[in-house]
Amino acid sequence: MTKKKADTDQLITEAIRGIEDVKGLDIEILDLRELENTVTDYFIICNGTSNTHVNAIVGSIQKTVSKAIQEKAWHIEGSENSEWVLMDYVHVVVHVFQKHIREYYDIEGLWGDAKSVKFNTTN
Template identity: 65%
Template structure:
């Protein structure tokens, strides 16, 4: 469970590093703080090309956050089929999609009022 002393900025930074370490693509940060009745403050959304890459991204995020921030997710879903994995760090929720599943659910447009930051990757 997320520790109260872990700042959202530090958590987001480590999560992004974990995604980039295994070449996760199309990384967006949605800031939900100004939207009423949201379940968390931030969504981080990214994608992988296959079940294997989605699994690698998920594992990389969890290992990096655990090692650097001594923090573990409150809840994780989707590890059975690896098409859409949700990693819940309470105030920050990570969505790791396969491309076609991300396009189908299009959660970025569902949260269209959120401030979105696109993370540019160099790979």
């Protein structure tokens, strides 16, 4: 296994842990590696129930990933209104939505050719 692959797998694991720690909902990973013209290898998509919950998820991901593998997001966008926060870790991009915004933009549908893994989450 290459170092990049190991780092990416660990980043995904820690991001998921960060989401689960604050009860983020409907977690899904899209594997984009086999698609042409993609800007990243993986999307992690989840949603929260409010602005506060979305912010808590983002904070938890940052803290968990930073503590476990000393990785910081290259760029974070959308924190101002917390309806859709994008966290760019280069090979992995995390999308944290409020449910209605996630349904509206339907990233999973747009990237329908990607392999998908869903995690069962409960409130």
